[in-house]
Structure formats: structure tokens, C-alpha cells
Amino acid sequence: xxxxxxxxxxxxxxxxxxxxxxxxxxxxxxxxxxxxxxxxxxxxxxxxxxxxxxxxxxxxxxxxxxxxxxxxxxxxxxxxxxxxxxxxxxxxxxxxxxxxxxxxxxxxxxxxxxxxxxxxxxxxxxxxxxxxxxxxxxxxxxxxxxxxxxxxxxxxxxxxxxxxxxxxxxxxxxxxxxxxxxxxxxxxxxxxxxxxxxxxxxxxxxxxxxxxxxxxxxxxxxxxxxxxxxxxxxxxxxxxxxxxxxxxxxxxxxxxxxxxxxxxxxxxxxxxxxxxxxxxxxxxxxxxxxxxxxxxxxxxxxxxxxxxxxxxxxxxxxxxxxxxxxxxxxxxxxxxxxxxxxxxxxxxxxxxxxxxxxxxxxxxxxxxxxxxxxxxxx
Amino acid sequence: xxxxxxxxxxxxxxxxxxxxxxxxxxxxxxxxxxxxxxxxxxxxxxxxxxxxxxxxxxxxxxxxxxxxxxxxxxxxxxxxxxxxxxxxxxxxxxxxxxxxxxxxxxxxxxxxxxxxxxxxxxxxxxxxxxxxxxxxxxxxxxxxxxxxxxxxxxxxxxxxxxxxxxxxxxxxxxxxxxxxxxxxxxxxxxxxxxxxxxxxxxxxxxxxxxxxxxxxxxxxxxxxxxxxxxxxxxxxxxxxxxxxxxxxxxxxxxxxxxxxxxxxxxxxxxxxxxxxxxxxxxxxxxxxxxxxxxxxxxxxxxxxxxxxxxxxxxxxxxxxxxxxxxxxxxxxxxxxxxxxxxxxxxxxxxxxxxxxxxxxxxx
Amino acid sequence: xxxxxxxxxxxxxxxxxxxxxxxxxxxxxxxxxxxxxxxxxxxxxxxxxxxxxxxxxxxxxxxxxxxxxxxxxxxxxxxxxxxxxxxxxxxxxxxxxxxxxxxxxxxxxxxxxxxxxxxxxxxxxxxxxxxxxxxxxxxxxxxxxxxxxxxxxxxxxxxxxxxxxxxxxxxxx
Numbered sequence: 051x052x053x054x055x056x057x058x059x060x061x062x063x064x065x066x067x068x069x070x071x072x073x074x075x076x077x078x079x080x081x082x083x084x085x086x087x088x089x090x091x092x093x094x095x096x097x098x099x100x101x102x103x104x105x106x107x108x109x110x111x112x113x114x115x116x117x118x119x120x121x122x123x124x125x126x127x128x129x130x131x132x133x134x135x136x137x138x139x140x141x142x143x144x145x146x147x148x149x150x151x152x153x154x155x156x157x158x159x160x161x162x163x164x165x166x167x168x169x170x171x172x173x174x175x176x177x178x179x180x181x182x183x184x185x186x187x188x189x190x191x192x193x194x195x196x197x198x199x200x201x202x203x204x205x206x207x208x209x210x211x212x213x214x215x216x217x218x219x220x221x222x223x224x225x226x227x228x229x230x231x232x233x234x235x236x237x238x239x240x241x242x243x244x245x246x247x248x249x250x251x252x253x254x255x256x257x258x259x260x261x262x263x264x265x266x267x268x269x270x271x272x273x274x275x276x277x278x279x280x281x282x283x284x285x286x287x288x289x290x291x292x293x294x295x296x297x298x299x300x301x302x303x304x305x306x307x308x309x310x311x312x313x314x315x316x317x318x319x320x321x322x323x324x325x326x327x328x329x330x331x332x333x334x335x336x337x338x339x340x341x342x343x344x345x346x347x348x349x350x351x352x353x354x355x356x357x358x359x360x361x362x363x364x365x366x367x368x369x370x371x372x373x374x375x376x377x378x379x380x381x382x383x384x385x386x387x388x389x390x391x392x393x394x395x396x397x398x399x400x401x402x403x404x405x406x407x408x409x410x411x412x413x414x415x416x417x418x419x420x421x422x423x424x425x426x427x428x
Numbered sequence: 429x430x431x432x433x434x435x436x437x438x439x440x441x442x443x444x445x446x447x448x449x450x451x452x453x454x455x456x457x458x459x460x461x462x463x464x465x466x467x468x469x470x471x472x473x474x475x476x477x478x479x480x481x482x483x484x485x486x487x488x489x490x491x492x493x494x495x496x497x498x499x500x501x502x503x504x505x506x507x508x509x510x511x512x513x514x515x516x517x518x519x520x521x522x523x524x525x526x527x528x529x530x531x532x533x534x535x536x537x538x539x540x541x542x543x544x545x546x547x548x549x550x551x552x553x554x555x556x557x558x559x560x561x562x563x564x565x566x567x568x569x570x571x572x573x574x575x576x577x578x579x580x581x582x583x584x585x586x587x588x589x590x591x592x593x594x595x596x597x598x599x600x601x602x603x604x605x606x607x608x609x610x611x612x613x614x615x616x617x618x619x620x621x622x623x624x625x626x627x628x629x630x631x632x633x634x635x636x637x638x639x640x641x642x643x644x645x646x647x648x649x650x651x652x653x654x655x656x657x658x659x660x661x662x663x664x665x666x667x668x669x670x671x672x673x674x675x676x677x678x679x680x681x682x683x684x685x686x687x688x689x690x691x692x693x694x695x696x697x698x699x700x701x702x703x704x705x706x707x708x709x710x711x712x713x714x715x716x717x718x719x720x721x722x723x724x725x726x727x728x729x730x731x732x733x734x735x736x737x738x739x740x741x742x743x744x745x746x747x748x749x750x751x752x753x754x755x756x757x758x759x760x761x762x763x764x765x766x767x768x769x770x771x772x773x774x775x776x777x778x779x780x781x782x783x784x785x786x787x788x789x790x791x
Numbered sequence: 792x793x794x795x796x797x798x799x800x801x802x803x804x805x806x807x808x809x810x811x812x813x814x815x816x817x818x819x820x821x822x823x824x825x826x827x828x829x830x831x832x833x834x835x836x837x838x839x840x841x842x843x844x845x846x847x848x849x850x851x852x853x854x855x856x857x858x859x860x861x862x863x864x865x866x867x868x869x870x871x872x873x874x875x876x877x878x879x880x881x882x883x884x885x886x887x888x889x890x891x892x893x894x895x896x897x898x899x900x901x902x903x904x905x906x907x908x909x910x911x912x913x914x915x916x917x918x919x920x921x922x923x924x925x926x927x928x929x930x931x932x933x934x935x936x937x938x939x940x941x942x943x944x945x946x947x948x949x950x951x952x953x954x955x956x957x958x959x960x961x962x963x964x
Binding site: 121124125127392407 | 435440441448451452454455456457458460461462463464465467
């Protein structure tokens with residue numbers, strides 16, 4: 051199962067390493083240097099990148115689950131976890147360890163192979179997407195000109211895993227969850243893709259790194275952020291992207307695939323132990339990935355107000371500042387996602403569909419055409 | 429309002445965005461409110477005033493009359509004692525089976541000494557069923573937490589008793605005018621006698637009680653009432669204890685003890701027993717008597733010189749206080765069947781201080 | 792070179808096995824997943840050929856879209872099918888795969904410049920193949936006509952689908 055994830059990441063990274071031009075700094079530089087040694091260089095570079103990514107991608111969810119539980123607790127005037135470690139910070143780590151040692155139960159009537167492979171596919175898509183997100187000018191493991199398009203493709207792999215899990219469980223709740231996931235994801239990829247297209251049209255590139263670079267400068271150094279540069283169309287598009295991202299990450303109010311109150315636990319009802327934690331990991335890690343994509347496209351990337359763009363690239367310190375800025379923005383967006391989850395009730399499946407096809411898609415189209423006009427006229 | 433076509437579409441968007449923002453505003457405001465959680469093992473959830481929890485036995489007052497044992501509908505109380513004809517029964521086991529107990533509080537009402545109460549402790553989590561059979565004499569089977577709570581309850585009870593005494597004193601002072609002052613002299617002497625008869629009566633306790641009394645007497649009746657209400661979770665049992673404390677604390681308690689001991693139960697007009705017999709019985713009880721109750725004896729005696737009158741007055745005040753604390757007298761409608769009837773009889777006999785009784789009943 | 796060859800072999804095995812699984816699987820859902828493997832293998836070939844954009848498009852359209860839609864329909868079938876329908880579906884699936892392969896092949900035969908197309912990142916000044924793909928589609932002297940015809944075909948399919956969906960509603964009324 052992890053072979054699947056390794057395989058995908060390898061493929062992505064091999065392609066990325068091949069397409070990258072010149073030597074960067076930091077981890078990317080090392081990876082690119084290794085990639086210069088032919089195929090085996092690629093392999094080593096890819097494995098190294100995989101290890102780094104896996105570390106990051108497992109550490110972030112720990113933080114996010116903690117944040118989710120604390121924030122939701124405070125919103126409901128509870129404390130949330132506060133026993134394990136300071137402020138309950140390592141509660142999620144404790145839960146992770148617990149999950150690791152739990153029995154991995156495979157139902158007798160389940161389709162064993164698919165049941166086992168499904169979490170790997172889900173995780174593989176997310177991990178590979180992790181490789182492509184730029185945290186600063188050089189802090190990007192794989193920098194390919196395909197950028198955001200490749201990320202979309204990898205995130206769409208996740209649906210396959212979810213459907214596979216739902217079907218292989220041989221459980222009616224899981225199947226319902228998988229069906230909802232399929233319907234929801236296929237639908238929401240349209241506004242999602244249109245909003246990406248809007249950014250691509252604006253910048254003339256698919257690379258998130260280049261998009262972020264392009265947003266430096268302007269009035270107070272925020273004038274070139276897409277939502278300020280083109281407020282009439284990009285602002286609603288950013289909102290639509292955010293809503294579609296919520297649906298794509300199965301976050302409330304679009305958490306129909308797991309809808310606890312109706313479907314027990316949706317597509318991962320039958321999962322336990324480590325395999326369950328993969329789904330869990332994927333949800334929280336993809337929150338981060340989606341946030342970074344939104345930031346890189348619409349919210350100025352790593353650029354900060356009042357800080358000139360040149361101060362964010364080049365030296366190690368500048369790159370560090372950029373990474374911190376990106377992380378800060380991503381955490382804010384993740385917080386908003388948590389905030390929304392604990393504010394809005396889950397909506398019905400027909401409402402999900404009508405929201406997508408009657409509201410988000412037309413508005414996204416209008417925004418896209420408007421942006422084309424805007425970019426051509428200015 | 430009905431919208432159609434494009435207006436409906438736009439209106440829906442407006443509604444969705446607006447309602448989401450309102451909702452998020454609400455959750456954001458709640459983010460900064462203080463959590464209402466009680467973090468259980470550390471913070472104890474305050475239970476209702478009339479909560480019926482683990483029993484609390486005033487061991488020094490119990491006379492092993494087995495009234496509670498008989499009253500218990502599920503037979504969860506078991507008392508083992510030695511009979512001493514003519515004196516108080518000596519009991520050595522008072523076990524309560526919490527596997528059976530349903531916290532009906534029926535054991536508390538018939539107690540003539542008002543010594544068994546249901547407290548506020550609600551933690552009955554044990555690893556074995558056998559651990560739920562608690563011996564109230566040794567508190568065997570209780571955890572440290574329980575012991576601590578019981579200690580706290582006892583302290584609370586003492587405090588309450590002092591307060592109640594002060595209140596009573598103030599009420600008495602108001603009512604009995606200067607005639608009382610003259611009588612007080614004589615009573616003072618008696619109180620002194622009492623005190624000497626006691627093996628130990630801590631000075632500190634008595635002074636503390638006195639100060640609180642003097643302070644309380646200055647307050648108006650309404651203020652006193654408010655004060656009692658503001659007390660942190662004054663449990664019913666505790667207030668009962670406080671009330672009963674006064675009854676048991678004065679010299680006549682010994683007499684009453686004698687009353688209810690099985691040997692002497694037969695005679696109905698025990699209340700008319702003179703103070704000499706009370707004094708005689710006092711040393712027996714005094715050894716076990718809580719120190720808190722004692723000092724009040726003098727005070728109370730000061731208020732009402734006659735033994736019979738004293739008993740009457742006390743009953744009235746006790747009931748009054750109880751009703752005040754609880755809001756309703758429902759918890760214990762017939763506080764002590766035996767004692768009450770006796771006191772009623774005694775009241776009729778004396779008739780003199782009848783003033784107080786109607787007041788207490790009317791409250 | 793050996794590494795690339797190894798990858799090529801793995802991709803070959805994956806693609807062919809996926810296709811065979813699609814043909815002979817007992818479960819329709821397995822067949823769909825076999826198709827997915829096969830399509831992913833094809834995407835791998837594109838990647839190996841340096842055609843990043845095409846590979847990603849393959850994943851987005853076929854794996855993320857078509858297979859998901861297949862699964863969406865197929866998942867509602869019970870896991871144990873009758874022998875007859877198994878065979879029939881295997882045959883239909885086989886024909887579909889063959890048709891797909893044929894279609895793909897014909898498309899690239901149509902382009903006819905397969906060998907002459909530049910590999911990704913090899914051409915100087917090109918950010919990747921996206922640029923060249925875009926240009927070849929939208930420059931009037933190259934593939935503008937097939938591109939537009941294909942889009943019109945998709946539009947017709949879309950309108951047809953909407954029409955079918957609408958008619959049902961009218962019948963209900």
C-alpha cells in the first residue's frame with residue numbers, strides 16, 4: 051500500500067526533477083544535483099524527497115488535529131484536549147501512536163486487496179501533491195512547469211482511493227459515502243478547475259512558484275496580490291475556490307462522504323488502526339495543500355504587506371521568512387476551515403449539487419471571462 | 429417575501445453569504461468566552477442544594493435506634509450495636525450498601541437525632557461491588573477524595589451551626605426584650621456549670637462563635653437571609669445538621685438522647701424531665717459531642733431559661749431555619765416524628781413561649 | 792538508460808495487466824480499477840516520453856474523470872454477478888478498451904508528427920510542453936480545426952445529456 055504512494059511520488063518527482071532547470075538552493079538544490087546523476091540519482095533524490103515530505107505531511111496533521119479540537123472546544127466553550135503535554139499539544143501524537151498499535155481489522159466479506167490498497171492511494175495522491183507546493187522560492191521539492199495542473203491531477207487520484215475504500219468495505223454506509231464522494235468530487239472539480247484557470251490566465255503560468263513571484267510589489271506590496279490586482283473577479287473566484295476546496299477536502303459543511311450522523315463514518319467506517327489514520331492524515335494534510343494553493347494563486351504567495359518582494363527571495367534568511375509567511379497564511383486559512391466546520395451544519399446532497407452547478411460554476415465562469423477581459427484591457 | 433428568477437438567485441447568494449457570516453461571527457465570539465467545563469477530578473461540579481449523595485453520618489449523635497434501618501425500603505442499612513440498658517446503645521458498625529441504595533432519603537427523615545444525612549459526594553466509582561458496602565463508622569471503603577469531602581462537609585456543618593446559632597441569637601434577641609436579660613444572668617450560671625461538666629470545650633471555638641454571633645446580631649433579618657443564600661451550595665443535609673445541632677448541642681440534648689434510647693422510649697412525657705437529669709446524662713454524651721455545638725449551649729440557655737421552653741423554642745427555630753435554607757419544607761415534612769410529638773406536647777404544657785412555634789410553622 | 796528501460800518495463804506490465812484485468816475480472820468494479828491502472832500506465836508512458844502535459848491530462852481526464860464516472864455507475868451493481876453478465880461485461884469492456892486504444896492510436900496517427908514533436912523541456916526557451924501543445928492546438932495552420940470539431944462534439948454530447956435529463960422531468964409532469 052505504501053508501495054503505491056512511493057511509486058506515485060517517485061513518478062512525480064522523477065518528472066519534476068527532469069523538468070527543473072538550473073540548480074536551486076536548499077533541499078531542492080540537493081535533489082536537483084542528485085538528479086543530474088541519471089536515473090539512480092533520480093531515485094535517490096525522489097526517495098529523499100519522499101522521506102522529507104512524509105515527515106512534514108505527518109507532522110502538520112498532528113498540529114491541525116490539535117488545533118481543530120482546541121478551536122472547536124473553545125467555540126463550544128469547552129477546553130478541548132489539555133491533558134497530554136502543554137495545552138494538550140501532543141494529544142494528536144498520542145492518538146497517532148495509539149492508532150499505530152491498534153489492530154488492523156479487515157472485514158471478512160471485504161474485498162481484501164482493494165481494501166488494503168485504498169488508503170495507500172489516498173495517501174499517495176496527497177503526498178505527491180505535497181511535493182509540488184512551494185513554501186518559498188526555493189523551498190519546493192518538485193518544481194515543474196505543470197505545477198498546479200499536476201496538483202489537480204494528484205488530488206483527483208484521492209477520489210479513486212475513497213471510492214475503492216467505500217466499495218471494498220462491503221458495507222452499505224461505506225458505499226453510500228463513496229458514492230457521495232464521487233458525485234461531490236466530480237462536480238466540485240469544475241468550479242475548482244475554473245478558479246485555477248482564472249489564476250493561470252492572469253499569470254500566464256501553471257507554476258505556483260512563479261505565480262507567487264509574480265505577486266510581489268505593487269501598492270504596499272499587496273497591490274499585486276491577485277485578489278487586489280483584480281478585485282472584481284478574483285475575489286469572488288477566491289471565495290469559490292475556497293468553497294470548492296472545502297468540498298474537495300471533504301470538510302464540513304461538505305463532509306457528506308463521512309457524515310457521522312447518517313453514515314456512521316462514511317467510506318472509512320470499516321477501517322481501523324493505521325489504515326484509518328491514513329484517511330485522517332490525508333484530510334488534514336490536504337487542508338494544508340489546498341490552503342497553500344489558494345495562497346499561492348490568490349493571496350500573494352509568500353509576499354507580506356510592507357515587505358518588498360526582493361526581501362523574500364535570495365538569501366537563506368529571506369527564504370526562511372518566506373516560508374514562515376507562507377506557513378502563517380496557510381495556518382490562518384486552516385483556521386478558517388476549522389471555524390467554518392464548527393459553524394455551519396452539514397448540507398444535504400441535493401443542496402451540495404445545486405450549490406455547485408447553479409451557483410459556483412456559473413459565477414466561476416463569469417469570473418473567468420471577466421478576468422480574461424480584465425487582463426486583456428489592462 | 430417571494431423572489432423569482434434572477435432575483436431569487438441573487439437573493440439566495442446574499443442569504444447564504446450573510447447567514448454564514450452571522451454564524452461565523454457567533455462562533456468567533458464564543459471562541460473568546462470562558463469555557464464552562466468543570467475539569468472533573470480537579471474541579472468538583474457543584475451539585476444542587478438538595479442533592480442526595482453519599483450518606484454522611486454524625487457519629488457522635490447516633491444513638492443506634494435503628495429507625496433508619498427500618499425505614500430503608502431496600503434494606504441497605506445495617507447497624508450492629510451493643511445494648512446498655514438505661515444508657516446509650518453502643519454501636520460498632522453502621523454499614524450502608526450502595527449497591528442497593530437508591531438515595532430516597534427515607535432513612536434521614538425518621539432519625540430522631542437527625543444524624544444521618546445525604547451529602548453531596550456523588551463519586552461511586554469502584555472496581556468491585558464489595559467496595560460499595562461502606563461502613564459509616566470507619567468510613568471503610570472510601571477513597572481519599574471521599575474522606576476529604578467528608579472532612580469538608582464536617583467543617584461546613586460546624587460553620588453552619590455557628591452561623592445558625594448567631595442567627596437564632598439575633599432573632600431571639602429581637603423578640604425577647606429586656607425580660608430576657610434578667611433571665612440570662614441565671615442561665616449564664618447554668619451554662620458555666622455545663623461547661624465545667626464537659627471534658628473539653630475548646631476556647632477558640634467558643635470565641636469564634638461568639639464573635640460571629642455578635643456580628644450577626646447587628647445585621648437585619650433580611651440580610652441574614654441573603655447571607656445564607658449566598659453560602660456556597662448550602663446543602664440541605666448540612667442545614668439540617670445545623671438546625672439539629674442546636675437541638676442536640678444544648679444540655680437538653682442529653683435528656684433527649686435519654687428519651688429516645690429504647691429503654692426509655694415507653695414514657696411519653698420525657699420532655700418534662702428536669703434539667704438535673706439532663707445534666708446527669710450530659711457527661712456520657714459530652715465525650716463524643718462535637719466541640720462546635722457546646723459553646724452554643726450557653727448562648728441558647730441564656731435565651732430561654734426553662735427547659736421545656738427551650739425545647740419548644742428550639743424546635744421552632746430549627747424548622748424555621750430549615751425552611752429558610754431550602755425554600756420548601758418538603759424535604760423533611762415530618763422532621764422527627766417522635767421528637768416532634770413530644771415537643772408539641774411539651775409546648776402545650778408550658779404554653780408560655782408559644783410565640784416562637786407559630787412563627788416557625790408559618791415560615 | 793537501464794533505469795528508464797526498467798521504468799518502461801514496469802509501465803508495460805502495469806498497463807497490460809490492467810487491461811487484462813479489465814477484460815477478465817469477475818467483478819465489474821475490479822474491471823474499472825484495472826482500467827484505471829491501465830490508464831495510469833499510459834500516463835506513465837507519456838511521462839517517459841517527456842510529454843508531461845499529456846500525462847497529467849490523461850490522469851485528470853481519464854483517471855480522475857472517466858474512471859470515477861464508470862465507478863459511479865458500476866458501484867451500484869452487486870459484487871456477485873451472474874456468469875452470463877460477467878461474460879457480456881467482459882466482452883463489452885474489452886471492446887471498449889480496444890476502441891479506446893484504437894481511438895487514441897488514430898488520434899496520434901492523425902497528428903502524424905509524433906516523432907517530430909519536441910520533447911518537454913528539450914527545446915530552448917520553452918517552459919515545457921504546455922506551450923507547444925497550446926500553440927499547436929490554437930494556431931490556425933496546425934490543429935485548430937480538429938480541436939474545434941472535438942469541442943463541438945463535446946458540446947453536442949453535453950446538450951444531448953441535458954436534453955435527456957430534461958425530458959424525464961417533462962414526463963413526470
